[in-house]
Amino acid sequence: MSGYEMLSSFGSSHVMTGNQLSAALDDLLQKFTVVAPVMADNKLVYDEVKDVSDIVLDDGLPYKSPKEIVFPRAEDVMRFLENRVEEAQVIKPVLLVGAKPCDVAAMNVLDEVFTGEQGRFKDSFYNNRREFLTIVGMNCREKKAGCFCEERGLNPAFSVDCDGFLTLQHDGAVYKPLTEKGIDLFSGTAAALSNPVSPGTEPASHGAEPASHGAESLVLNTTEGEVFNAMPWEKYAEGCIGCGTCTFICPTCHCFNLRDSEKNGIVTRTRVWDSCMYPKFTLHAGGHNPRTKKYERFRQRVLHKYLYIPENYGCIACTGCGRCIRSCPGGLNIRNTVADIRSRLETKGEVPV
Amino acid sequence: MSLQNPYLPSRAVIMEVIQETKSETQDVKTFRLKLDEPFDYRPGQFVEFSVAGIGECTFGFASSPLIKDHMELTVKRTGYVTENIHMLSEGSTVWIRGPFGNSFPLEKMEGSDLFYVTGGLGLAPLRPMIDYVFDPAYRDRYGKIKMLMAARTPGDFIFSYDFEKWAQMPDTEFYQTIDSPAEGWNQFVGFPHTLIEKIPFDLEKTTAVLCGPPPMIKALSNAFVQYGLPPERIYTTLEMRMTCGVGKCGKCNIGHRYVCIDGPVFSMAELGEMPSEY
Ligand SMILES: Cc1cc2nc3c(=O)[nH]c(=O)nc-3n(C[C@H](O)[C@H](O)[C@H](O)COP(=O)(O)OP(=O)(O)OC[C@H]3O[C@@H](n4cnc5c(N)ncnc54)[C@H](O)[C@@H]3O)c2cc1C
Ligand code: SF4
Ligand code: SF4
Ligand code: FES
Numbered sequence: 001m002s003g004y005e006m007l008s009s010f011g012s013s014h015v016m017t018g019n020q021l022s023a024a025l026d027d028l029l030q031k032f033t034v035v036a037p038v039m040a041d042n043k044l045v046y047d048e049v050k051d052v053s054d055i056v057l058d059d060g061l062p063y064k065s066p067k068e069i070v071f072p073r074a075e076d077v078m079r080f081l082e083n084r085v086e087e088a089q090v091i092k093p094v095l096l097v098g099a100k101p102c103d104v105a106a107m108n109v110l111d112e113v114f115t116g117e118q119g120r121f122k123d124s125f126y127n128n129r130r131e132f133l134t135i136v137g138m139n140c141r142e143k144k145a146g147c148f149c150e151e152r153g154l155n156p157a158f159s160v161d162c163d164g165f166l167t168l169q170h171d172g173a174v175y176k177p178l179t180e181k182g183i184d185l186f187s188g189t190a191a192a193l194s195n196p197v198s199p200g201t202e203p204a205s206h207g208a209e210p211a212s213h214g215a216e217s218l219v220l221n222t223t224e225g226e227v228f229n230a231m232p233w234e235k236y237a238e239g240c241i242g243c244g245t246c247t248f249i250c251p252t253c254h255c256f257n258l259r260d261s262e263k264n265g266i267v268t269r270t271r272v273w274d275s276c277m278y279p280k281f282t283l284h285a286g287g288h289n290p291r292t293k294k295y296e297r298f299r300q301r302v303l304h305k306y307l308y309i310p311e312n313y314g315c316i317a318c319t320g321c322g323r324c325i326r327s328c329p330g331g332l333n334i335r336n337t338v339a340d341i342r343s344r345l346e347t348k349g350e351v352p353v
Numbered sequence: 354m355s356l357q358n359p360y361l362p363s364r365a366v367i368m369e370v371i372q373e374t375k376s377e378t379q380d381v382k383t384f385r386l387k388l389d390e391p392f393d394y395r396p397g398q399f400v401e402f403s404v405a406g407i408g409e410c411t412f413g414f415a416s417s418p419l420i421k422d423h424m425e426l427t428v429k430r431t432g433y434v435t436e437n438i439h440m441l442s443e444g445s446t447v448w449i450r451g452p453f454g455n456s457f458p459l460e461k462m463e464g465s466d467l468f469y470v471t472g473g474l475g476l477a478p479l480r481p482m483i484d485y486v487f488d489p490a491y492r493d494r495y496g497k498i499k500m501l502m503a504a505r506t507p508g509d510f511i512f513s514y515d516f517e518k519w520a521q522m523p524d525t526e527f528y529q530t531i532d533s534p535a536e537g538w539n540q541f542v543g544f545p546h547t548l549i550e551k552i553p554f555d556l557e558k559t560t561a562v563l564c565g566p567p568p569m570i571k572a573l574s575n576a577f578v579q580y581g582l583p584p585e586r587i588y589t590t591l592e593m594r595m596t597c598g599v600g601k602c603g604k605c606n607i608g609h610r611y612v613c614i615d616g617p618v619f620s621m622a623e624l625g626e627m628p629s630e631y
Contacts, residue, residue, distance in 0.1 A: 077360065078360070078361060080406075080448070083364050083389065083446075084363065084364065085361050085362060085363075085448070087358060087361060113601065114601060119600060119601075120599070120614055121359045121599035121600060121601070122359075123599070123601050124357060124358035124359070125358075125360065224608045224609065224628050225626075228608070228628040228630075229628075254601070254603065255602055255603035255604070256596065256597075256601075256602050256603070257602070258408070258409060258596055258602075259408070260403075260405065260408050260409075261406070262406045267405040267406040274596075274602070274603075274604075276603060281594070281604065282593070282594050282604065283594060284592065284593075284594055285410075285431035285432035285435065286431055288567065290607075290631050291630065296630070300606075300630075303608075304603070304606070307608075307609065308606060308608065308609035311609040312609055
């Protein structure tokens with residue numbers, strides 16, 4: 001069953017006033033580490049919530065993505081004992097509230113890569129955290145400069161790929177449970193028992209597939225042979241200073257390194273973020289490097305998202321969140337790059353840059 | 354390696370360290386290991402090998418999978434971790450997870466003549482296959498065998514203690530070559546791709562397996578193809594920088610293929626369809 005076919009089979013939606021929602025989330029703080037959009041250093045970020053009143057639900061897309069919940073920037077994963085290694089234990093239920101549909105979609109990409117059927121190996125460190133994560137999505141009502149989720153076939157008003165979805169309305173929200181985890185979440189609260197949505201008042205977005213769903217415009221239906229050498233990659237990558245910001249800020253980027261360190265005689269292995277935008281990323285010990293040039297690294301980033309992951313996992317690893325575009329000091333733009341490649345493919349390469 | 358978690362290594366102890374290269378740098382050593390939790394593997398596969406506190410790196414198996422009481426890895430000193438590995442001695446504790454990657458398609462090669470060409474350290478990942486095919490239990494599944502082993506100087510050959518044994522195997526021709534003439538050397542001189550025409554082989558029946566530095570592989574496979582050997586019957590094993598070995602860390606891809614899970618063994622036909630970013 002697709003998510004949309006399953007819609008009707010889960011518990012019915014219910015209406016919550018702003019106060020009821022706050023009270024419910026306050027209850028949930030006892031059971032979960034709650035992560036939600038909050039202000040930090042003048043930026044909206046997904047971060048751990050200490051007080052429910054800190055949650056900012058309706059201010060558009062947070063600056064950073066929520067991937068750090070399941071893929072922390074530096075994570076101690078094991079330590080070496082005398083004759084065996086000990087895996088780090090992370091049994092901490094986390095509730096992510098207010099994830100925008102693009103970030104919900106990004107989590108699905110990470111799921112595919114780290115724990116999906118087609119991945120051959122299951123990444124236990126990711127899985128340990130993911131199993132304890134409940135995600136409540138929320139509609140996005142503010143499009144930022146550089147956002148292009150709709151071109152990527154996403155619906156900013158709704159997503160079925162999470163445990164439950166909140167649609168903000170006047171004073172409050174309608175909550176739609178989408179999985180067992182999502183039903184359990186608010187099931188004990190007064191709001192759930194007393195305020196089922198009356199027939200006909202469920203937000204239209206809760207059932208409808210997004211207009212562009214299945215007809216995504218920004219995809220690359222092509223092969224490596226068609227684009228690898230044939231596109232003006234040097235032109236696209238002009239201005240890149242190789243800082244790696246685009247990869248760290250991206251909700252689907254997941255490259256990493258493993259590092260050992262020793263403290264008080266105990267050796268710990270840590271998984272740390274890495275970036276394909278750095279020349280050392282592919283540098284062999286002997287000095288050979290398959291990607292010495294900036295444009296080769298940018299090509300890797302674009303094609304990894306739009307060609308290689310689709311080929312291997314059947315999903316595109318770019319949600320159109322626009323974070324890399326807004327953050328790039330060199331003004332690079334993955335959306336425009338992909339759009340340009342598309343028009344060149346359509347016109348057989350005759351578009352002037 | 355833990356069955357549940359492919360990142361968790363298990364312990365191994367170094368039983369013996371063998372100095373391989375005799376030239377001044379002495380930069381290649383073989384480590385014979387006893388594993389706490391031994392596992393089966395196939396020729397061509399690799400492991401992730403750690404020294405706790407130093408780090409992890411990737412090595413192909415260098416001994417026959419038919420040997421059950423120990424395992425060998427051959428390590429060239431090239432950087433931080435390998436330098437530290439070279440300082441280890443008998444009795445040191447190390448850590449291993451694997452096996453990873455695909456393997457040489459031994460079943461598919463049955464009935465073929467085999468032509469092995471290796472350069473320098475490239476002999477190491479091929480040794481499990483060489484010894485497997487020479488094993489009396491499997492030898493009659495394969496036809497004639499030609500071996501051309503290259504090294505920079507006479508002192509740079511690894512496994513030279515095995516050469517006499519291999520050269521005397523039935524239906525086997527064994528050749529060595531070095532880059533430039535040296536005193537007392539009476540075998541081939543020159544790069545392997547210039548020599549294959551001096552070693553007659555049956556184009557219809559032969560599968561070539563090539564391991565060595567990338568420039569050698571490129572020149573050699575071109576030479577074989579020009580000679581008329583179809584790219585489907587030329588195999589090699591690739592090296593890319595690796596971290597995870599399990600297709601997650603994003604380091605080792607060539608186009609959409611990951612050398613750690615789709616490779617490291619590829620036929621030239623497969624490589625021809627991949628971007629040449631390696
Ligand atoms: C499938 C495969 C099989 C290999 N088999 C052998 C072998 O049998 N014997 C041997 O001596 N070497 C082999 N290598 C190469 C070996 O992995 C590198 O030489 C080694 O990782 C260098 O580590 P370093 O710390 O000394 O170098 P540094 O340059 O200090 O590297 C730091 C880290 O980068 C990574 N790295 C650097 N170069 C490579 C590389 N070429 N391949 C993979 N990871 C790299 C490692 O994680 C390493 O720990 C193989 C590589 C691959 C991919
Ligand atoms: S953020 Fe921009 S400048 Fe920095 S690495 Fe990415 S593309 Fe290059
Ligand atoms: S590539 Fe850029 S736009 Fe696409 S998901 Fe990553 S940060 Fe967002
Ligand atoms: S080594 Fe990590 S993806 Fe291949």
